[in-house]
Amino acid sequence: MINAPTIILVGPMGAGKTTIGRLLSQHLGREFFDSDRVIEDNAGADIPWIFEKEGEEGFRRRETHALQSMLEQDLPPVVLATGGGIVMKEENRELLKHQALVVYLSASVNQQLQRTSKSNNRPLLKQGNPKDTLKRLFAIRDPLYREVASVVVETDARHPKAVANKVLDAIKKYLKTEA
Ligand SMILES: Nc1ncnc2c1ncn2[C@@H]1O[C@H](COP(=O)(O)OP(=O)(O)O)[C@@H](O)[C@H]1O
Ligand SMILES: O=C(O)C1=C[C@@H](OP(=O)(O)O)[C@@H](O)[C@H](O)C1
Ligand SMILES: [Mg+2]
Known part of the structure; x- marks a missing residue:
């Protein structure tokens, strides 16, 4: 077990934020959230529907609201996977920098392409x-x-x-250098 604050995963579509976030939460015995799921639950609609009806702008408004409400709640530390565009707004970046331990999962464009090709639920890749x-x-x-x-x-x-193991090692190393 590690004594880290809330861990937030950022990175492009197909980096594996949702998949790795879930594994990390299981390993750490923490609750897992995914900002995309929070947005969908709050809207009662899926992401393609939100993009279609409200445009990317509407989705981004919902995303900032989801991030703020997650970080404002006085929850015990959790693992939070985000959507690939969460860093586009400066106010989101400020929240991320100051309220959590942020891990960037990086991936080459070819790898992103391969991993995103199986699903149909990323509107930005439909145009x-x-x-x-x-x-x-x-x-x-x-x-x-x-x-x-x-x-x-x-x-x-x-x-x-x-x-997931590599992320855990990297977090432990980071926390040691911070101590
Ligand atoms: N390290 C990995 N190796 C192989 N496949 C992966 C890996 N990480 C994620 N995937 C697969 O790639 C797809 C996209 O992963 P996902 O976790 O949804 O990415 P993100 O949330 O970053 O967009 C899923 O089908 C997932 O099973
Ligand atoms: O990169 C983006 O702008 C987006 C990434 C998606 O999440 P994943 O990164 O989990 O695919 C989702 O938030 C939405 O389709 C927009
Ligand atoms: Mg995801």
């Missing part, structure tokens, strides 16, 4: 060429993920369990 979109988003967002993260873990060609 245009998905590889070009992922490349464009990576150029904008990679520096923002690095800005908010205390720890960066590369996920390419690693089984989810191996990634």
Whole structure:
């Protein structure tokens, strides 16, 4: 068990935030949340529906609200997976930097493409060429993920369990240097 604050996973679509977050929460005996699920539960609708009816702007408003309400609650430390675009708003980045231990799960564009190709629920990858979109988003967002993260873990060609172990090791190392 480690004595860390709330752990928040950031990174691009397909980095494995949802998958690794769940594994980490099980390992740490903590509750697991995913901001995308919180948004869907609050809206009573899924993400494609929200994008269709309210546009990306509406989704981002809901995302900030979900992040704020999660971090404002006086919960014991949890594991929170976020959506890939959470770093786009400065107010979100400020919350992330100051309220949690943030882990950036990084992945190459090819790996992101492979991992996102099986599902149909990411509206940003439904318009245009998905590889070009992922490349464009990576150029904008990679520096923002690095800005908010205390720890960066590369996920390419690693089984989810191996990634989760790597994250735990990286967190322990980070906490030691902070102590
Ligand atoms: N390290 C990994 N190796 C292989 N497949 C992975 C890995 N991490 C996640 N996946 C798979 O990739 C897909 C996307 O993962 P997900 O956790 O939803 O990513 P994110 O939440 O970052 O978009 C899922 O099908 C998941 O099972
Ligand atoms: O990168 C993004 O802007 C998005 C990522 C998605 O989450 P995942 O990163 O878990 O796929 C989801 O929040 C939404 O489709 C928008
Ligand atoms: Mg996810």
